[in-house]
Amino acid sequence: MLELGQGQTGGAAPADLIKDVTEADFMAEVVEASQTVPVIVDFWAPWCGPCKTLGPMLEEAVTKAKGAVKMAKVNVDENQMIAGQLRVQSIPTVYAFWKGQPVDGFQGAVPASEIAAFVERIVAESGGDASGGLDDAIAAAEEMLDQGAAVDAAQTFAAILGEDPANARAYSGMVRAHIAMDDLDQAEAILNGAPAEISKAPELEAAFAQLELARQAADAGPVADLRARVEADPADHQARFDLARALQAAGDTEGAVDELLDLFRRDREWNEGAAKTQLFTIFDALKPNDPVVLNGRRKLSSMIFA
DSSP: OOOOOOOOOOOOOHHHHEEEOOTTTHIIIIIIGGGTSOEEEEEEOTTOHHHHHHHHHHHHHHHHTTTSSEEEEEETTTOHHHHHHTTOOSSSEEEEEETTEEEEEEESOOOHHHHHHHHHHHHHHTTTTOOGGGHHHHHHHHHHHHTTOHHHHHHHHHHHHHHOTTOHHHHHHHHHHHHHTTOHHHHHHHHHTSOGGGTTOHHHHHHHHHHHHHHHHHTOOOHHHHHHHHHHOTTOHHHHHHHHHHHHHTTOHHHHHHHHHHHHHHOTTTTTTHHHHHHHHHHHHSOTTOHHHHHHHHHHHHHHHO
């Protein structure tokens, strides 16, 4: 049986959790900040009666989450451009952002119980409800995986799942360990066997993205040939897309992201938005605070919101 350490819940001052946000800092305080922690955005106005009821209840629920989620308050009268871009048609409107994208929301005043459930759901979807008592064991397994000891890591993740069969981080670790062992079929089987309640957890989505990239790598073409095709015809979108996949397979993730961003800039609708889809697959496969993810998401968001 594993000897597990006790996790600690870190608090944060309300001033750090709840902020008034404008168009000038929306990108930093919401889009970029949500790469590492969910951000709930409250669209309100001083003349809105229901907003005066909803706002304080939402702030209380966010404060009780002790740093697992943050809140941004946007006055729609003073920030009409952001409200228009996000299609806010009535207030109060609440959106939850995670990894730079709105993932959930509601309109109108709702009871405190529904607000609490909404905040809990957002925290859970971002992986914030993971069992703190397993943190040390998971960290040890992740270190093994980082050092190339995939078999040992898989055994440790299996032991963690023996303690907590619905631990999304451990399931993700098992999948990634088998990807590292180049056992993609087993990785897929583990992923498909995850309990339903964690099947949409960010950790498993990240593992799914890594598995998808690993399968793509098997069919990747030669980088030099594809780069030559792109240089010969910069408008050859398929060649640029294939080059991005080949660069990713060769371990040049930053180069792959750059090519996909260029493709998105040239024609965001090409092949049903394939460039954006592939970018999200790469972003999901990496850690949220990876510089490649942060820079790539920032550039993509600036093009989307431009």
